[in-house]
Amino acid sequence: MKNVATVNVDRGPIPWTERIYLGPIVRGLGVTLRHFLRNVFGKRDVATIEWPEVKRQYSERLRGRHILTTKDDGSLRCVACYMCETACPANCITIVAEEDPEAPVEWEKRPLLYEIDLLRCVFCGFCVDACPKEAIIMSRQHEMAFSERSEAVVGIEELRQKGPIEDEDLGYRPYF
Ligand code: SF4
Ligand code: SF4
Numbered sequence: 452m453k454n455v456a457t458v459n460v461d462r463g464p465i466p467w468t469e470r471i472y473l474g475p476i477v478r479g480l481g482v483t484l485r486h487f488l489r490n491v492f493g494k495r496d497v498a499t500i501e502w503p504e505v506k507r508q509y510s511e512r513l514r515g516r517h518i519l520t521t522k523d524d525g526s527l528r529c530v531a532c533y534m535c536e537t538a539c540p541a542n543c544i545t546i547v548a549e550e551d552p553e554a555p556v557e558w559e560k561r562p563l564l565y566e567i568d569l570l571r572c573v574f575c576g577f578c579v580d581a582c583p584k585e586a587i588i589m590s591r592q593h594e595m596a597f598s599e600r601s602e603a604v605v606g607i608e609e610l611r612q613k614g615p616i617e618d619e620d621l622g623y624r625p626y627f
Contacts, residue, residue, distance in 0.1 A: 509591050513622040514574040516592040517567055519610040520585060526553070527611070528586035531560040535578035535587055543571035544578060562607065569595060570603040576623045589623040 468474040490497055500507055509515075520528045531548035547564035554561070578587055597603045 503594075509593075509622075511591070511621060513589075513591045513593065514576045515590045515620075515622045516569070516595065517578070517610055518588050518590050518612050519565065519607065520588060520616070521612045527561060527565075527607070528584045529562050529565065530584055530586070531562040531565075532583065534581040534583060538577045538581035540575060540577060541571045541573050543568040565607050565610065566604055567610065568604045570597070570600060579623055579625055582625070585625060588621070588625075591620040591622040 466474070490499075522528055530551075531546055533546055533548070536544040536546050545564065545566040545568075546562050548560040549563040551559045551561040574589075576589060579589055595603075
């Protein structure tokens, strides 16, 4: 077995304030008090914001709550191809397809059911990347609170694009 040399370092006597942790506690409280007084009276270079009254402007690439985009006639762009469901690593998208009787092309599909479980979603954006129709994009809506698990499972009506796309708080989208 290899011999390991050890060196004793004499740090001198430890003061009693250090021994009972009084010194570090007082110094820590001093830092807290300094920040508290600066936040109350100074307001300079304060990193926090007064949410929810003040909202931070996030990047247009933020991955927030999803939007199912619509065509000019208001119908969903989604053709129920299951690409997003397949790409989803959290397995939180559920799609049931049906034939679209109004489609100009025979056998074109549309989603009869499209659900995302937002509590399982990891907001990775893979569904957005996988979609060949730009039918699912992400918004900057990140304030989500649910009192029951079932409320976190959102369907077509909750996800559908509301109004002109410019009015949405747009987040991560393909080719953007
Ligand atoms: S953002 Fe990621 S985890 Fe969430 S639904 Fe899309 S692919 Fe699934
Ligand atoms: S959202 Fe896009 S990828 Fe998902 S099923 Fe619809 S068309 Fe396919």
